[in-house]
Each structure stands twice: as C-alpha cells, then as structure tokens.
Amino acid sequence: xxxxxxxxxxxxxxxxxxxxxxxxxxxxxxxxxxxxxxxxxxxxxxxxxxxxxxxxxxxxxxxxxxxxxxxxxxxxxxxxxxxxxxxxxxxxxxxxxxxxxxxxxxxxxxxxxxxxxxxxxxxxxxxxxxxxxxxxxxxxxxxxxxxxxxxxxxxxxxxxxxxxxxxxxxxxxxxxxxxxxxxxxxxxxxxxxxxxxxxxxxxxxxxxxxxxxxxxxxxxxxxxxxxxxxxxxxxxxxxxxxxxxxxxxxxxxxxxxxxxxxxxxxxxxxxxxxxxxxxxxxxxxxxxxxxxxxxxxxxxxxxxxxxxxxxxxxxxxxxxxxxxxxxxxxxxxxxxxxxxxxxxxxxxxxxxxxxxxxxxxxxxxxxxxxxxxxxxxxxxxxxxxxxxxxxxxxxxxxxxxxxxxxxxxxxxxxxxxxxxxxxxxxxxxxxxxx
Amino acid sequence: xxxxxxxxxxxxxxxxxxxxxxxxxxxxxxxxxxxxxxxxxxxxxxxxxxxxxxxxxxxxxxxxxxxxxxxxxxxxxxxxxxxxxxxxxxxxxxxxxxxxxxxxxxxxxxxxxxxxxxxxxxxxxxxxxxxxxxxxxxxxxxxxxxxxxxxxxxxxxxxxxxxxxxxxxxxxxxxxxxxxxxxxxxxxxxxxxxxxxxxxxxxxxxxxxxxxxxxxxxxxxxxxxxxxxxxxxxxxxxxxxxxxxxxxxxxxxxxxxxxxxxxxxxxxxxxxxxxxxxxxxxxxxxxxxxxxxxxxxxxxxxxxxxxxxxxxxxxxxxxxxxxxxxxxxxxxxxxxxxxxxxxxxxxxxxxxxxxxxxxxxxxxxxxxxxxxxx
Numbered sequence: 034x035x036x037x038x039x040x041x042x043x044x045x046x047x048x049x050x051x052x053x054x055x056x057x058x059x060x061x062x063x064x065x066x067x068x069x070x071x072x073x074x075x076x077x078x079x080x081x082x083x084x085x086x087x088x089x090x091x092x093x094x095x096x097x098x099x100x101x102x103x104x105x106x107x108x109x110x111x112x113x114x115x116x117x118x119x120x121x122x123x124x125x126x127x128x129x130x131x132x133x134x135x136x137x138x139x140x141x142x143x144x145x146x147x148x149x150x151x152x153x154x155x156x157x158x159x160x161x162x163x164x165x166x167x168x169x170x171x172x173x174x175x176x177x178x179x180x181x182x183x184x185x186x187x188x189x190x191x192x193x194x195x196x197x198x199x200x201x202x203x204x205x206x207x208x209x210x211x212x213x214x215x216x217x218x219x220x221x222x223x224x225x226x227x228x229x230x231x232x233x234x235x236x237x238x239x240x241x242x243x244x245x246x247x248x249x250x251x252x253x254x255x256x257x258x259x260x261x262x263x264x265x266x267x268x269x270x271x272x273x274x275x276x277x278x279x280x281x282x283x284x285x286x287x288x289x290x291x292x293x294x295x296x297x298x299x300x301x302x303x304x305x306x307x308x309x310x311x312x313x314x315x316x317x318x319x320x321x322x323x324x325x326x327x328x329x330x331x332x333x334x335x336x337x338x339x340x341x342x343x344x345x346x347x348x349x350x351x352x353x354x355x356x357x358x359x360x361x362x363x364x365x366x367x368x369x370x371x372x373x374x375x376x377x378x379x380x381x382x383x384x385x386x387x388x389x390x391x392x393x394x395x396x397x398x399x400x401x402x403x404x405x406x407x408x409x410x411x412x413x414x415x416x417x418x419x420x421x422x423x424x425x426x427x428x429x430x431x432x433x434x435x436x437x438x439x440x441x442x443x444x445x446x447x448x449x450x451x452x453x454x455x456x457x458x459x460x461x462x463x464x465x466x467x
Numbered sequence: 468x469x470x471x472x473x474x475x476x477x478x479x480x481x482x483x484x485x486x487x488x489x490x491x492x493x494x495x496x497x498x499x500x501x502x503x504x505x506x507x508x509x510x511x512x513x514x515x516x517x518x519x520x521x522x523x524x525x526x527x528x529x530x531x532x533x534x535x536x537x538x539x540x541x542x543x544x545x546x547x548x549x550x551x552x553x554x555x556x557x558x559x560x561x562x563x564x565x566x567x568x569x570x571x572x573x574x575x576x577x578x579x580x581x582x583x584x585x586x587x588x589x590x591x592x593x594x595x596x597x598x599x600x601x602x603x604x605x606x607x608x609x610x611x612x613x614x615x616x617x618x619x620x621x622x623x624x625x626x627x628x629x630x631x632x633x634x635x636x637x638x639x640x641x642x643x644x645x646x647x648x649x650x651x652x653x654x655x656x657x658x659x660x661x662x663x664x665x666x667x668x669x670x671x672x673x674x675x676x677x678x679x680x681x682x683x684x685x686x687x688x689x690x691x692x693x694x695x696x697x698x699x700x701x702x703x704x705x706x707x708x709x710x711x712x713x714x715x716x717x718x719x720x721x722x723x724x725x726x727x728x729x730x731x732x733x734x735x736x737x738x739x740x741x742x743x744x745x746x747x748x749x750x751x752x753x754x755x756x757x758x759x760x761x762x763x764x765x766x767x768x769x770x771x772x773x774x775x776x777x778x779x780x781x782x783x784x785x786x787x788x789x790x791x792x793x794x795x796x797x798x799x800x801x802x803x804x805x806x807x808x809x810x811x812x813x814x815x816x817x818x819x820x821x822x823x824x825x826x827x828x829x830x831x832x833x834x835x836x837x838x839x840x841x
Contacts, residue, residue: 216656329825404735405814
C-alpha cells in the first residue's frame with residue numbers, strides 16, 4: 034500500500050523551532066606563535082616591499098565550534114587578506130541575464146544574499162504558502178562561521194555587448210590563455226563571474242553556494258565548480274599541499290597599507306577605471322598534481338625542485354621557516370638551484386619586488402583519472418594590483434621549471450575582484466554602472 | 468680546541484680530518500686521539516661529524532651530499548664541522564668560499580658512479596641506431612602519403628612512432644632531446660589555440676591529419692616538417708645530449724622509471740591519443756625501452772640492490788601480458804575504449820612496476836666518486 038502524497042501533505046507539521054545560536058570561539062593563538070610574530074616584526078627589512086608579512090595561520094576548525102563573523106562591508110571585499118579558513122567552494126558562473134538591468138538585479142540579489150549569509154541570523158519564515166526560505170543544513174539559525182563571499186568579474190562579462198561595459202573593463206583583464214606547460218580544458222576555464230566562498234566548515238560554504246544559486250538562477254548559471262580545503266598546520270608553520278610541502282609561506286606584508294597599496298589593491302594612483310579602486314585582480318587556476326609520480330621522487334630532488342625543506346618549510350640553506358636565503362650570496366645557485374620554484378617565482382631583487390603576488394591557495398581532491406590515479410591538486414589563487422606586472426611575470430619566470438613534470442594547470446581564469454560593498458545601500462560593482 | 472671537541476663529541480675515537488689535502492695546515496692540528504678503522508669509515512660513521520680545516524680567507528664552506536641539499540657552514544679559525552642532515556647521509560665533498568661567495572677550492576667529488584659510464588656509452592650507440600630507424604620509417608611514411616595510400620600511411624605512422632618510443636626519450640622537462648623532442652612527439656597542450664596552433668607539429672599532428680581529418684594533403688606537409696625535425700635531431704652529436712658528465716648522467720639515470728611515469732600521465736589517461744587509438748601500442752614500446760635501459764644497468768644496479776631488476780622485469784612482463792589480453796582481431800583498442808577490468812589490470816601492472824623502479828635514481832646517486840673526465 035503506497036502512501037498517497039496528497040494525504041501526506043495535509044498532515045504536514047508545525048512551524049520550525051527556533052534554537053539558540055551556537056557558541057562562537059575565536060581560534061587560539063599559541064605563545065610560540067605570538068613570540069614568532071613579535072620577533073619577525075622587529076626583523077622587517079628597511080625596504081617594506083621586500084619584507085614578508087606575518088605567517089598566515091590556518092584557522093583551525095573545532096568541529097563543535099563556528100568561527101566569528103567577518104565584516105561584509107568595507108572598502109575591499111573580504112576573503113582576500115583575511116586568513117583563509119579551512120573550507121572553500123569556487124564556482125565560475127556564466128551570466129544569463131539578457132539586459133543591463135537584469136544584470137544589475139542579479140548583482141543586487143547576490144549582494145543581499147552574501148550580506149545575510151556572512152553575518153548570519155534567522156532565515157525568514159515564509160509561512161505555509163511557500164517552501165522554506167533556507168535549506169536548513171546549518172540548523173535553524175544560520176551561523177556566520179567566518180563566511181566570506183568574494184566576487185570577481187571575467188573579461189567575457191565586460192565584452193558582452195548586452196551590458197555595454199566594454200570601455201569600463203580593467204585594463205589588464207583578458208581571458209586566461211595557455212602557458213606552455215598548461216593543459217587548459219575549455220569546460221573548466223573562463224567564466225563571467227567567479228564566486229570564492231570560504232568558511233570555517235565545508236557545510237557552511239556549500240550552504241552559501243546553494244543559497245546564492247537558488248536566488249540567482251535566472252541571472253547566472255554555474256559553468257564549473259570545485260571545492261577546496263586547507264589542512265591544519267602540521268606540526269606548525271603553514272598548511273601543506275598534496276606534495277607534502279608547505280604552501281604559501283612567503284607572502285608580501287599586506288598588513289602594511291604601504292605594501293598593500295603598491296602590490297595588492299587598485300588605487301587612485303593605478304591606471305585603471307575609477308570604479309575599480311579598492312578591487313584587485315584575482316587569478317584562479319586549477320592545477321592537477323600527479324601525486325603518485327611525486328611520491329616516487331627522492332626527497333632531495335623534491336626539495337631542490339621547490340627550494341625548501343619538506344619537514345620544516347625552511348628555505349634550503351637556512352634553519353627556520355622565516356629565514357630568507359640571501360640570493361646575492363648564492364649567485365650560482367649552489368645552495369638553492371637557480372631553477373628552484375621559489376627562486377624562479379620570487380628572485381627577491383629590487384627589480385622583481387613589484388612583481389610579488391599575494392597567494393591564498395586551497396587543496397582539492399576530486400576523484401580519479403582514466404589511469405586510475407587520484408585527481409588531486411591545488412586551487413591556486415593569487416591577488417595583485419596588476420595582472421601582467423605581477424602574475425604573468427611570475428608565471429613566465431616559471432616556464433619549464435623542473436616541477437612542471439608533476440603538475441598540470443587544467444582550468445580556472447583571470448578575474449577582477451570588484452571593490453568592497455560599502456554599506457547597506459551599496460551593491461557589488463555599483464559604480465561600474467554609473 | 469681539542470678539549471672542546473672531546474667534551475662535545477665523546478665518541479671513542481676522534482680525530483681532526485683535513486679535507487683538501489693542503490699539508491701546510493697540518494701544523495695547525497694540535498693532537499689526535501687514536502683512530503680505529505680507516506678515515507673513510509670514520510667519516511661515514513653514523514652521527515659522526517666531519518671536521519675540516521680551510522685556508523685563510525675562507526669564511527665558509529658548502530658541504531655537498533649525494534641525497535640531500537647542500538649546506539653552508541661557517542669557518543672559524545680555519546676550522547669547520549659538518550653534521551649530516553641524517554644518519555644515513557654523509558658529505559661527499561666541500562667547496563671553500565670567500566666572504567663574497569666565490570669558490571676558491573674544492574675537495575672530494577659528488578658525482579656519479581664511474582661504472583655508469585660504460586652502459587651510457589652503449590646506450591648512446593643504440594640511440595644512434597634507433598634514431599636512424601626513425602629517420603627511415605618517417606621517410607616511408609612520407610612516400611605512402613604522397614602515393615595517396617591512407618591505410619599504408621597509418622601503418623607506417625605507427626611503425627615510425629613506435630620506433631621513436633623505443634628510444635625512451637620523453638619530450639618533457641627532463642627530455643634529453645629538449646625542445647626538439649617536444650616538437651617531434653609533443654601534444655597540443657599548452658599551445659595557444661591548441662591543435663590549431665602552428666606550433667603543433669610532429670607525430671601527433673600527423674596522427675590527427677590521418678585519423679581525425681583523413682586529410683592527406685595536410686599530412687604530407689606535416690610529415691615533411693617531421694622529416695626535417697628528425698633530420699635535425701640525427702645531426703646533433705649524441706655526446707651533446709647525453710654527455711658523460713654529472714649533469715648528463717643525472718638525466719640519464721632518471722630514464723628507467725620516468726619513461727613509464729610519463730606513459731601513465733600522458734598515454735594511459737588517453738591525453739596523447741589524437742585519433743589513432745594506439746596508446747597501448749605505445750605502452751609496449753615504452754616497456755621495451757625500460758627493459759633495454761634496465762638491461763644496461765644490471766652491472767651497476769645489481770650490486771646496489773640485488774633482485775630489483777629481476778623483480779621489475781617480471782612486473783614489466785605483466786604489463787605486456789595485460790596489454791596482450793586487450794587485442795581484438797589484431798587491432799589496438801584505444802585506452803578510452805577499454806572496459807574497466809582490462810584497464811585496471813594494465814594500470815595495476817604499470818603501477819607495481821613503477822613502485823619497484825622508483826628507488827633507482829637514489830641508488831645510482833648515493834655513492835660519491837671522482838667526476839668523470841669527458
């Protein structure tokens with residue numbers, strides 16, 4: 034005897050219960066961490082552009098606790114310089130809005146959803162005449178859990194004749210084209226809008242993506258998506274990637290506004306359209322790693338390909354993770370080969386200091402390939418003031434490096450992370466349309 | 468100095484050993500406690516540091532290890548000590564540095580086992596022979612295309628491609644044939660415009676012309692390009708690409724496992740199939756190339772790891788057996804068309820062989836000897 038669905042519906046139940054918000058805890062900072070930061074602060078070089086910022090600590094997520102809210106409004110979007118929490122969803126979307134007005138509506142809706150989700154709260158009760166407003170996957174009250182939503186626009190959005198934005202495109206923004214060691218797959222490359230959604234827990238990030246998709250279905254569709262994670266520091270230092278090596282150790286000191294305004298943000302001194310001030314170029318690359326092959330490589334070879342010791346993360350020839358090898362004293366690469374990844378990427382000279390990039394990567398893990406190998410790798414993210422002067426210069430220096438045998442960039446795109454939403458009356462890229 | 472050493476290093480026998488052989492410094496040695504065993508044994512003793520003396524003006528030394536990154540060590544009062552990064556690692560040489568970082572002298576030598584020179588020379592000769600086979604085969608391919616015989620051209624393409632793979636030179640970052648190898652057998656990955664890029668040349672371009680497009684005119688032009696590339700390669704002395712130097716031997720010792728690693732990454736994923744569906748034929752050629760290299764390395768590897776080559780040989784035979792089982796009426800099944808059980812059997816056999824082959828570079832580089840002279 035099958036249950037009649039209509040009968041079931043007439044017996045449908047009561048209103049949702051309202052529970053108290055969960056306890057919120059800030060991540061602990063150990064004494065060792067505080068000491069290291071203090072020592073490092075005093076050691077910053079006279080030239081601030083050459084100094085490294087504090088280590089980005091992984092925000093370790095206690096299963097029973099949620100992270101505090103990150104402010105949504107501001108000059109810049111969140112999700113860029115704040116320490117990356119453990120969970121992330123990336124979704125590249127294509128805009129299906131047909132007119133400029135529809136695009137604006139979509140962006141306003143996107144803003145409203147991101148504003149609500151990042152601050153948390155009680156989802157509205159739509160009563161008996163509609164399905165629930167919220168999926169309920171985070172419980173009756175949506176916790177902020179450190180959620181950030183970072184929105185970037187691809188070149189294709191500006192070039193779409195329906196929106197008339199071509200002359201407002203950020204000047205260095207193009208579609209991402211292939212570098213010689215890439216293997217870009219068209220189905221996971223490009224996109225009009227990139228959503229980078231980060232949170233303390235995977236369910237928080239997925240809940241946000243799901244909510245945003247629900248509200249923007251008419252105006253945009255997901256072209257491709259992939260989830261990422263950051264491991265806890267093991268045992269300390271910076272989280273490791275799938276090669277077992279710490280990733281993202283040396284980043285420019287963007288906590289210093291002098292540095293941030295020269296390397297990270299588009300400002301009124303940057304040659305870009307006025308609406309873009311406060312934004313930054315966001316490079317997103319899906320990089321497959323051939324970890325079976327890597328695991329069969331001798332440790333010495335791994336270390337000389339990368340330029341750091343695997344256990345400690347210290348640069349070759351140094352003793353601790355924050356030490357910097359003076360390349361001027363190693364002109365022939367006898368301590369750290371000239372072809373080591375970190376040396377190619379950041380030669381640490383006056384000439385290359387303004388080509389430094391700010392990295393914020395996540396690991397991904399997706400299944401297997403046709404040869405039965407694990408499909409795992411890096412969701413590479415970097416943010417910079419000038420896509421060409423910084424990322425492209427970096428990546429060009431890396432062409433043909435020894436590590437290319439073990440990785441394959443297969444997707445992603447160039448995006449412009451729009452300026453921050455300033456207040457409750459503002460919305461994503463409002464000034465672009467003025 | 469000696470009392471400090473005796474206090475800090477209470478091993479039963481301690482002696483200051485001079486690396487570099489400058490006998491004028493011998494007068495700086497204050498005294499030595501009795502040493503048992505040979506100096507080399509002492510230097511190689513677990514957890515025993517290397518002590519050395521350096522001339523005036525040398526402010527630091529670089530200690531080199533076979534299986535660990537180099538270390539810079541400060542020199543104080545002409546004296547330095549090196550502790551290896553692990554108990555199993557001993558320095559094989561040092562270089563003396565002045566304050567400005569320039570090298571003013573060196574001692575010892577971190578280089579490859581001279582026993583590898585013989586097999587390398589044999590390998591070079593066989594590579595030369597195999598290259599001329601490729602040259603001949605590619606010319607036959609050109610003739611079949613100009614005769615308008617598509618079926619014959621496809622068969623000649625396969626013969627030439629397998630002859631190329633028999634050499635075992637991959638076209639990746641370690642490829643001894645460098646960019647030229649990539650132009651001869653590279654894929655369209657990384658090229659702006661993909662297969663439409665004018666930089667997409669070589670075997671896979673011709674493959675695409677023949678199988679995907681059935682275009683004999685394009686195939687004729689692309690085969691002419693391929694002939695030129697092969698002719699250029701044949702003209703380069705192999706001593707240039709496979710030199711008997713530390714760097715050359717370093718490249719060469721990576722080959723046995725790397726041929727198969729690249730096969731997994733590029734062929735067993737179907738990534739380098741441009742229409743012929745002959746990936747499994749490529750695998751058999753790759754296996755043959757590995758077997759040839761292992762055969763040459765028997766006298767060098769067997770003493771270092773008895774049974775490794777025999778074990779690898781058995782596993783490589785399993786790969787060939789698994790591939791044999793997939794043949795249908797004498798034709799090759801494309802990797803992407805294999806049923807899962809057949810594909811998994813091949814992947815398993817290749818994976819097992821790779822795990823066995825993985826230690827070879829470490830084995831071949833773990834013994835330090837004087838650098839070869841050519």
